[in-house]
Amino acid sequence: MSDIDLINGKVRFINNLHYSSKLNYELVPYLKNDASRRTVTIDAELLEVLKKWKKEQAKYNIHDFVFSCDNCPLNKSTLSVWLKRYSKLAGVSRINGRGLRHSNASYLIAELGADVLTVSHRLGHKTPMTTLKYYAHMFSNNDIELASKMEGSMDIQPASHSKIHFNGNQHIKGNSITGMPKVCQNKKKPA
16 A cells, blocks of 8 residues: 555555466556556545554555455455455446446546546546547547637627728738738739
């Protein structure tokens, strides 16, 4: 639990566990890519659960793993067994570790309205494009909500008088001396 800051409510993703067997594992200080090395904030409710869990785990776990029953890190298959068991108890479809990650991302986007940059950072994606590749469809329902938020948010006044008399068939060029725009009208050449 040394990667969990129980005072400030942060989880640091800075190490990776290479697991061969229960007694043959190594904690290494590198991850899949630079973006995988990240710190995310956790909510107060989860923070309290983790504080209580740390006290409980102290009885069995001298190596400070978040999940351990016998002072060794959990095997992936143990997590799969737990997820299968609890999915059945909850009466929901079976889910795996990757499914938990996907569910979390979907929840952040669809239920909490998280933006793509925040979700990308929390997932440790190298670029927001990776996040969009898998979750773009989750962001698509924001258009109607955005339009309703825009209504009345800007004070738009129609121009009642303009010295430029812009009619849409003109283009604007900058004045090379002042840098200010000047309107260039399409003028007919004398015949």
